[in-house]
Amino acid sequence: MTNTLMGNRTNRNISSTSKRKRIVRNVLLVFNILLLAAAVVIAAMVLTGCSKKPETFPEAESKVSEELEAIKTAEPSDETLKSLTSVAGDFDGAMLDGYLDKVKEFDYEITNSRKGEEDNTCIVTVKITTYDFANEYLRAWNEYMEVEEGDRWQSQFYSFLLLRLGSVTNKDYVEEVDINCTDAKGDGNWTTDIKTNDRLNNALSGGMMDEVKRLMTDDVVMDESEADN
Numbered sequence: 390m391t392n393t394l395m396g397n398r399t400n401r402n403i404s405s406t407s408k409r410k411r412i413v414r415n416v417l418l419v420f421n422i423l424l425l426a427a428a429v430v431i432a433a434m435v436l437t438g439c440s441k442k443p444e445t446f447p448e449a450e451s452k453v454s455e456e457l458e459a460i461k462t463a464e465p466s467d468e469t470l471k472s473l474t475s476v477a478g479d480f481d482g483a484m485l486d487g488y489l490d491k492v493k494e495f496d497y498e499i500t501n502s503r504k505g506e507e508d509n510t511c512i513v514t515v516k517i518t519t520y521d522f523a524n525e526y527l528r529a530w531n532e533y534m535e536v537e538e539g540d541r542w543q544s545q546f547y548s549f550l551l552l553r554l555g556s557v558t559n560k561d562y563v564e565e566v567d568i569n570c571t572d573a574k575g576d577g578n579w580t581t582d583i584k585t586n587d588r589l590n591n592a593l594s595g596g597m598m599d600e601v602k603r604l605m606t607d608d609v610v611m612d613e614s615e616a617d618n
Contacts, residue, residue, distance in 0.1 A: 446502040446511040449570040452579040453513045457497050460583075460593070465489045469584050484548070487555030495519035495593055500565065509575050513568045515589075521562045522595030525553040530604065557595075564592040 463470040465486040470493070496518040505511050529550040536545070566589045569582045583589060591598035 444504055446504075446513070446570070446579075448577050449511050449572070449579045449581075450499050450502050450513050452570065453515065453568050453581055453583070454497075454499060456581055456583045457515070461493050461495070463493065472584070472590065484551035484555060488551050491520055491522075491555060491557065492593055494560075496560075505569065509572045511570050511572075511579075513570055513581075514565055515568055516563065516565050517589070517592040518563050519560060519593060519595050520557045521559045522554055522557060522597040523562070523600045524559070524595075525557050526550060526597045526600050529553045562592075562595040564588075564596065566592050 460467075460470060470489055498516045498518075500514045500516050502511055502513045529546065529552075532549050533546040566586065568586060568589065570579045571581075572579050587598070
């Protein structure tokens with residue numbers, strides 16, 4: 390009788406132990422499943438975050454490219470192209486045309502586009518590479534200042550300048566410019582500020598616009614060390 394009771398208790402203990410083990414296994418299985426599910430969700434979130442690209446505006450980029458190409462093929466009489474020269478508006482002729490032809494030889498690369506601050510606006514960034522017209526401006530200025538003061542006249546400086554600008558060979562001026570674009574009606578019909586963008590004008594003039602403003606503002610004469618020989 391005693392052996393029977395002990396056997397029953399032993400069986401119950403074994404049964405209880407097996408039950409606990411099954412419970413533990415089930416709990417661990419559920420826990421592992423939850424961990425696996427969480428890992429899958431986290432991985433998906435990480436992959437989604439890594440693959441998400443910033444918003445771009447290909448139609449605006451295309452419009453900017455179209456208008457820059459129009460400048461590259463414009464006639465010297467085109468007002469947009471003529472606005473890129475810093476010489477007097479009434480100075481005309483073959484030398485001015487030679488400079489404007491040089492201006493049209495710029496290269497450009499659209500590096501990115503992003504949403505603007507206002508609705509239906511974006512900013513297209515363009516890298517301009519062109520001739521170092523600014524350096525030639527400084528060299529022409531120095532050449533002009535070497536002339537006796539009483540023998541100087543404005544058109545003489547323009548002659549010095551345009552001769553240098555038309556013959557420049559160093560195409561190593563690089564500047565990035567932001568072009569502001571607007572899609573007023575939200576229909577993909579973008580307009581740009583290319584014709585009025587001062588930074589673009591400066592870039593296409595090889596930095597010359599900035600140098601002109603600096604001379605006018607500082608009222609100084611550049612010495613030869615400030616220009617490459």
